[in-house]
Amino acid sequence: MMKIACMIRRGIWVPLTVLFFLTAGCGDLFDIENPGEILDSDLNDAELIPVLITGLSSDVSDFVDDYAFNVARIGDELAGSGSYGSTGYFRTGIAEQDNVNGTWEQSHEARWMAELHIARIETLLEGGAFQNSDYVSRAYLLMGLAHMSLGENYCFVVYSEPDNYGGLQPKTVAFDRAVAAYTNALAYGTGEFHTAARAGLAAAYAALGDWSQAVTNAKLVPDDFVMHTYYDVVDDENVVWVETHERPEMSAINTYAGTFDPPDPRAPFNKCDVTGSCSHDTGADGVTVHWRQDKYVDDGDDIVSWSGKEARLIEAEAALVGGNLGEFTTQINAVRALYDLPPITQPATAGSLEFPNAYDDGWSILDGERQLTLWVEGRRLWDLHRWDHPFLNGGTIVWPGETRRDSCMPVPDGECAVNPNFTCAEAAAGTNSG
């Protein structure tokens, strides 16, 4: 130590100290590892495949309830009675680009996660294990649902790569991708998810207008089959429950479902102002009477994504398109039987859609049955769009000067602001109001 002290006194301390730190720098003083959560490389383990796919399921849960909530508002399954939505446009059928970013992002993230996970699993499973993996089958199933959600709800779809951004494409591109994904879900695994893939294929082919393929797949789905998107109080609360059951942000009053007294069992609600059994009898806007939806009565209630009931409705629609009213009635009644509802009698004519719904011909019956059977499951907007429903020309529009409701969501501003292939005006052009 005395030697060091002498060196310091002699002025050697400057180069000494600098040398010390430089040496220490080379010797790991600053070689500090980053703290991490779960490093990407740590997931390269076949035992972790289940958590990857469950994570993908969680990504899907992120968007399914949001679609159910938003579509219920734009599609008039529930009436707006709260404070959300810019100046209330959204609730009266005007979809604005800044209100539809979330579902767009979540759908894309889910389909990308499915692609990532499938590619990783392929590197982890040897030989036939990959081909026989139910996890791969499920990943494709969830991927198909993500594509369907984009196609059914957005006016255009866009698919990009990190170094190659895409342009506006028609909805059919998403449905084609959904067909490919569901077909792959059938090609992998041992069958656990194949029935759901058939239900998905039926919906995707129907969306493409290929009724033959739609019916072929739908017939392979039993009446009572159902597969849900899952919700849970811990990590994935069902937002429809949060906003419409716990909080009075939407009401069944002034809706098609609200015309049923007592409520149809497929679209249950509570007339809070009459029963006095709710926490609120008026909406959060302080004006609208609160008729609380009782389809989702718990924050962990799941939402149906693939089902036999929808397969029957697809068959019914295919029959209606083909002019077979007998088959149409059979399929409708198969659905009603699931809910112990009395059968309908065969309509005299296919007729046409109308608003308000008179429920007196094939198309108006199909319209009503789909509304009630798929109520608040995020499907109504697609029906309004593909049928060019007359409701879009009037409905419950309250904004002076608006003549058409939107039947699809515009490509959101989060996409068009950073994608050079189109402008936000072009992205909004697909909506009726845009």
Next chain:
Amino acid sequence: MRSRTTVRNGIGALASVLLLFLFTFPLMAQSTGQVSGRIINGATGEPLGGAQVVIQGTSIGTMANPQGRYLILNVPVGTHTVEVTRLGYGYQSLEITVGAGETAVADFELRTEAIALDEVVVTGTAGSARRREIGNTIGVINADDIQATPITSATDVLQGRTAGLTVRPISGTPGAGSEIMLRGVNTLGGPGGNRPLIYVDGVRLENGLHQNPDEANTRTTIFDDLDPASIERIEVIKGAAATTLYGTEAAGGVIQVFTKGGGGGAPQWTATINQGISHIGHIGPKADSTGLNMNDCSADAGCPASGSWLKNGHIQEYELSVQGGTNVPWYVSGSLSSQDGNLDPQNALNTSLRANFRFEPLDNLNIRMSNMFTRRDILFVPQGNNAEGLMLNVMRGPKDYTPNDVGDAAVLEMDLRQQIDHFITGLNITWTPTASLSQRLNVGMDYSTSEYTEERPWGFYSKPVGNRENDLALDRNITVDYAGTYDTTLPFLNLASTTSWGAQYYDEFSWGLNAFGETFSGPGDKLITSAVDLDVFGEGWLRVASGGFFLQEQFGWNDRFFLTLGARWDGFSTFGEGFGLAFYPKVSGAYTISDHNFWPSWWETMKLRFAVGESGRAPGPFASKRTWGSTSGDTRQAAVILSELGNEEIGPERTLEIEGGFEASMLEGRFSIDFTYFDQSTTDALLRLDRPASIGTEEAILTNLGEVVNSGLEFSANASVYTSSAFSWDVGGNYYHGENKIVSLGPVTDERLQDRPVDAIFRDRITNPDEMGAKPTFENDYFGPARPTTTWGINTRMTFFRRLTLEGLGEFQGGHVREAGGVRQNVRREQWVPCQGVMDAVNAGDYSMYTANDLATCSHKHANYGNWTDFADFFRLRSVSLSYRVPENWLPGNLTGMTLRAQGRNLWHTTDWPGIDPEGNAYGAGAGWSWSAREYYNLPIPQVFMLSATVNF
């Protein structure tokens, strides 16, 4: 999930430095005689505690106690010059002769001097330096500036006193913190990245926020854990040119807080009692006599018996300090304050203890230990953007979230409280083996815990089964800071040389746990474990380490011109593996041109200065690697989801600052000015690059692609208008104007943001404002920056007969926009009286007499946030104080001093902004700590009236 950081050999290396430092003390000792005296303000007669007294040419010295008295022991026999320096006062010296075993007396009357070039400052340099040597401006706030001001939190000390330092309170809630900003905005990293570093007695603090009391929609800040009464002075350095040696993370500036130390001698006690009230006047438009139901709620169910939700909040503060010590000067203080809010049961109870010790085991070895413990217990009321918030439900009248058969008072059954414990300890060792060589070592720890509990009792209106949440947080930060300085004279050009070197290590650890329980078995349950459904829903664990070293060389010529060259190298655990060390250079110059003979004698001081330097900001802890987070899916099955995309090349953003200016004083120090122009350019700015979600992810990737410029000027002036023994009058002011803009956001094509401020606010702007009876149409547009671009403050002090002092401080902030979000929501609910005419017309279906702009502003069917977003310039009378120093011969018993004060804070403000309070902010879970600036059902800033008595004994 657990994170881990390893710092191989780092601690060992620094320990080696410590050993090298400790084992090379020369053993020296000498003694005899002593010097004592008293130091007072020559204008006001006030004692000047804290003045530094030293024997010239030696390291022997002390600090005056609160009565201005000092005692220096062990002064060698002989003739010496006693030097006195104190921040804000002119230098004085006196020659004395010390005899063996005798006491020489030297009294001083100091005069204020805004530009004291020989004043020693610590901040921004490797070691202490005189102002004349420093090439950048340093703001100094000392205890004298604030002792007469009504202070209810530590950030109150900073408000309106230093050009370029902006303080924005979060809300009028007791315990709520403030946002501190130096020289505006120069980063894309959000307000969190823009915060200055905070040091207390050399120990670096976590410079952010305590955990979020989300139902209260406000935030408590760590800076407010400091006891304002224990602050001796604060040094503020505002930009990268001065903060280079602080390295990565210092680009937002540095605030150094120095707490009081003992002056030595017999114990000297100081006790202060403050009693006062906080008051909120009429809320909202005058046309609404109920004050949005807040001032008059007599028509509402659940309204308090007083007929108003608002009340005057009782403020009481008790402070006691004692200092003394002969060989080991010490300072011990304690304070207790309780602030009731203006809504029941709001309260902030603060208890703080401080113990500082200093001793000199050797003549050339000074050891100081600083310790602080603070406990804060805060009771909140649910507020803000919260369906269970009191103000939201009250101000929306019947169109609210509380059920019609339940009064708004029901929300107050929710119990929201936060308890914060904060311990800071620091050891500062300064060894000066020779007059030329000085070394300093700081080792310290900043340790804090916070517990936030939120309880809906059994029977709560919206959750009858009840629930309880408990959020725990722990932060522990270690600072090790070594610096050495060697002074010599070079054998040519009469150049003085000061070489400095040093190294720092900072280790930051945080942990948090969130637990939740729901469904109590009955009333009275108070623990999470009393609930049926239990859930631990979050644990966070994070450790980040950084280390760096610097070299600096300063050349001085004739004590007039100083040129400083320096550089800093940094390693950081959050840098990408491909990045390596960050390097930040600096150069600065200071030239006291007034020391030349040709300079006019009436213009005593003129110092020109410039500084160029770089500093940085580190990326976040997981920015360099793709990581996945744990979650659950498929109803509580284990799952992973993407957390961070990761960028292995990520490094710090770099801020280059050029600063120039001058300091001048004239007319015998009666007038002084300080002017600074700065220009900052931030490159490699950390930018979350937004890409189209159609690539498959909503996660933006953190890149070093952005570029931001930020420039402005600062100006301060002080004048002693009149000085005599009967009356003195000082006036001062400061001005700041700065603007930032985005130069580049990399490949992002959103042209709306180009050349806009980083904190730009965009809203929908009406496009057909003048069209009669038409539906408003909107287009998204830029409204203005969210943070003030112009601030100025003005202060004055008048003293009568050296005893009665009147002080005032006013502050202006402007150039920024804010959204009156709550007002827009009230319009939507037909609860805004000034809009009633438009609403009636819309309800009647005939609004042809109104323009589209009228509808977008006042129609409950059309009201638009953009129409309620406007410039929020305001001027606020921050403080007024009347102090009387009681004559000593009136004092009973052992009292040596007494000062009585009547004080007011935030007494008056003026603004054209259409909301309720231009400083009311909606921070919290909903709005986040973001650039977004909006008022949304949060309490305005209250007026404070206080009476105060301070006694010395």
